[in-house]
Every structure is written in C-alpha cells, then in structure tokens.
Amino acid sequence: ARRTKRDCSSRAARYPRNSTSKRGSNTSNCRKAERLSATITSVIPALAIIVGALMGSALGLIGTGGAILAVPALVYIFGYSAINATTASLVIVISTATVSVIPRFRRKQVQIKSALILWSIGLLGNYFGVQLSKTISEKALLIGFGVILLASATSMIWRTFQKDLIAKKRSTWVLPLAGSLIGFMAGLFGVGGAFLAIPTLILVFGEAAQVAAGTGLALMILNSVTALLFRFQNIQNVAWDIPIIILVSAITFSIFATQKGAALKSVTLERIFAYFLFLVGTATLIESIIK
Numbered sequence: 001a002r003r004t005k006r007d008c009s010s011r012a013a014r015y016p017r018n019s020t021s022k023r024g025s026n027t028s029n030c031r032k033a034e035r036l037s038a039t040i041t042s043v044i045p046a047l048a049i050i051v052g053a054l055m056g057s058a059l060g061l062i063g064t065g066g067a068i069l070a071v072p073a074l075v076y077i078f079g080y081s082a083i084n085a086t087t088a089s090l091v092i093v094i095s096t097a098t099v100s101v102i103p104r105f106r107r108k109q110v111q112i113k114s115a116l117i118l119w120s121i122g123l124l125g126n127y128f129g130v131q132l133s134k135t136i137s138e139k140a141l142l143i144g145f146g147v148i149l150l151a152s153a154t155s156m157i158w159r160t161f162q163k164d165l166i167a168k169k170r171s172t173w174v175l176p177l178a179g180s181l182i183g184f185m186a187g188l189f190g191v192g193g194a195f196l197a198i199p200t201l202i203l204v205f206g207e208a209a210q211v212a213a214g215t216g217l218a219l220m221i222l223n224s225v226t227a228l229l230f231r232f233q234n235i236q237n238v239a240w241d242i243p244i245i246i247l248v249s250a251i252t253f254s255i256f257a258t259q260k261g262a263a264l265k266s267v268t269l270e271r272i273f274a275y276f277l278f279l280v281g282t283a284t285l286i287e288s289i290i291k
Contacts, residue, residue, distance in 0.1 A: 044078065044242065045242075045245055047077055047078075048078070048242050048245035048246045048249065049245060049246075049249045050249075051069070051070075051073045051077065051246050051249070052245065052246040052247065052248065052249025052250040052252075052253065053249050053250070053253045054066070054069065055067060055069050055070065055092075055096070055246070055249075055250040055253075055254075056096070056249060056250035056251060056252060056253030056254035056255075056256075056257060057253050057254070057257045058257075058273050059096055059099075059100055059250065059254040059257070060100075060253065060254040060255065060256065060257025061257045061269045061273075062269055062270045062273055066096065066250065066254070067089065067092050067093045067096050067097070067191070067192065067250070068148075068149065068152060068191050068192075068277070069277075069280065070085070070088065070089040070092045070093075070190075070243075070246065071085045071086055071089045071145055071189070071190060071191070072145070072149070072280055072283075072284050073246070074088055074089070074242065074243065074246075075142065076284075076287070078242050080238075080239075080242075081138060082138040082141040082142055082145075083133055083134070083138070083141070083234060084234070084237060084238045084239075085190070086133060086141070086145075086188075086189055086190030087190065087228070087231050087234050087235060087237075087238050088190075088238050088240070088242075088243035089189075089190035089191065090186075090190045090224045090227055090228045090231070091228065091243060091247065092243060092246060092247050092250065093190065093191065093192050093220055093221075093224045094221055094224045094225055094228070095247050095250075095251060096247070096250050096251060096254060097192060097217045097218075097220045097221045097224070098221055099251050099254055099255065100217050100254065101214060101217040101218055101221065104210075104213070104214030104217065105214065105218075107214075109210050109211045109213070109214035109215075110211070110214040110215050110217070110218050111201075111205070111207060111211060111214075111215045112215075112218060114201060114205045114207065114215050115215050115216075115218040115219040115222060116222070117175075117179075118175075118178070118179045118182065118197065118200065118201070118219050119179075119183070119219055119222040119223060119226070120179075121175065121176055121179030121180060121183070122179045122180055122181075122182050122183020122184070122186070122223060123183060123226065124180065124183070125179075125180035125181065125182075125183035125184035125187065126183035126184065126186055126187040126223060126226050126227055126230065127187060127230055128184060128187065129183065129184040129185065129186065129187025129188035129189075129227070130187040130188070130227055130230035130231055131187075131230075132187075132188055133187065133188050133189075133231075134234075136188075139288055139291060141188070141189075142284060142287075142288035142291075143285060143288045143289060144188070144189065145189050145191075145284060145288075146281050146282075146284035146285030146286075146288055147281075147285065148185065148189055148191060148281075149277060149278075149280055149281025149284055149285075150278060150281040150282065150285065151195060152194075152195040152277060152281075153274045153275070153277035153278035153281055154278070155195035155196075155199075156195065156270060156271075156273070156274035156277065157271065157274040157275070157278070159270070160267050160270050160271045160274065174200060174203060174204055175200070175204050178196060178197075178200040178204070179200070181193075181196060182196055182197050182200070182219070182223060183223055183226075186220075186223035186224055186226070186227045187223075187226075187227045187230060190224075190227065192216075192217075192219075192220030192223065192224060193220070193223070194213075194216045194217075194220060197212075197215075197216040197219050197220070198212045198213055198216045199212075201215050201216060201219075
C-alpha cells in the first residue's frame, strides 16, 4: 500500500497543472490501485486463518499430516521464499505436534526412549539437510518437497486400504537408514516425516499403531527443534506475522477437531485428506518444474 501511494505521488508530479485530463485519469487509477492494495492486505490474514483451519482440522481429525501443508501455502499463497517457508514450517510443526502429543502422552502412547534413539541416529542427517537447504536452488527444493508430498499422500492412502501394520519380525537393518532419512527431511524440507517415522517405529521397535503415532509426534518435535536450532541465523529473515496467524488458527481448530473426531470415521477422513494432499503435491511438482 505504501508503494502504491509513492508511485501515485511521483506520477502526479510529472504532469503540469494545466494537464488536468491526464492528472485526473492518473488520480483515478491510483485510487483504484490503492483500494485493490487495501483489499489484498485485508484478505491475507483471512487466508492465513483458512490455511491454519485446514491444517488444524486435519491434525485433530486424523492425528497427523496437517503441518506438511505449511510450506506450499507459504510459498504459493503468501509469496515466501522456499528457505523461509521451510524455516517457518518447523515452528508450526513443533507447536502443532506438541498440542497433539500431550493427550497421547497422558494415555501412555508415547515411548520417549524410541523417539530419542531415532532422533539421535538422524542428527547427522538433520545437520546435512539444513546445510543443503542453504545452498540448493529454490526450484530443486520445491521439486523435492513435491515428491515428499506425493510420498506422504501415497503412504496415507496405502494405510487406509490395509489392516493395522504389525511387525511379525523386527527389521533392525532399517533403523540407521530410516533414522537418517527422517532427520534429513526435517533439516532440508522442514517436515516431521510421520509417513516414514510411524512404519519405522512399528517394524523396528514393534510398537502398536497408536503408540507409534504418539511416539512419531515426539520424534517430529525433537527433529524440528534440532533443525530450527541449526537454522538459527535464518530465523530473523522470516516475516513471522503470517506463520503466527496460521499457527494460532491451526492449534485452535485442532483442539476443536480432536473433540469431534471421535464421532467420525477416521479412515474416510484420512483418505479424503490423502487425496487432497496428492493434488497439492502434484500441483507443487508441476509448478516447480515449469517455473
């Protein structure tokens, strides 16, 4: 809005006083531009609330997955750079996962020891992910994030058509690879990696599905806090007004949705969200490639 006013003032100064028709036309155009700018400025907070509501509803009704929408929303709706969007996403992941993990912790569905083991294995991958995020091109980062979205959606869709995953035999060889990859994704893309963490906790540690989901949230918090500390210098470069609105909205709606979620069919909701996530991932991938 300030830029519009400066532009209008400079245009008015270019025309002499006897050029009333030109001045009148430019004044009218400037007023229209100022009104449009004011409208856009007022709509942005509303859009942030809607994005947060969608994320919080997914988190409350399904239990996971909502925060992964933060990066594409910040980039394509609010014009953030990829590095700033992934940094802001970490704060959103930490906050929403903390809200979600508290009731699961009270129900004894969180194994802190398992989360700490996976987190410690992923520390090096987390560090290298953060360093790569500082040097990789924005196009490559967004293409990679599109792939993560598609992988997360595919994993979610696959789980809805399967019975509960049970580890008949613990696959310990998966541990170093999965732990490093989960940490790397948190560092590079600013995501929790629940679609990979939950199967790992079941197959390697033999956790029940509900316990794996709760422990996965604890792991997301640990990895995201670590990645945020590694990105400490970039925190000051992020405009935090929009992410904070999204965050507050997401937490508010997740609390409300958690109360209503028990009465709804979680499999159907998860499948709907997974298809939506697949569409967002496809759009992100196509947009990133042709950009």
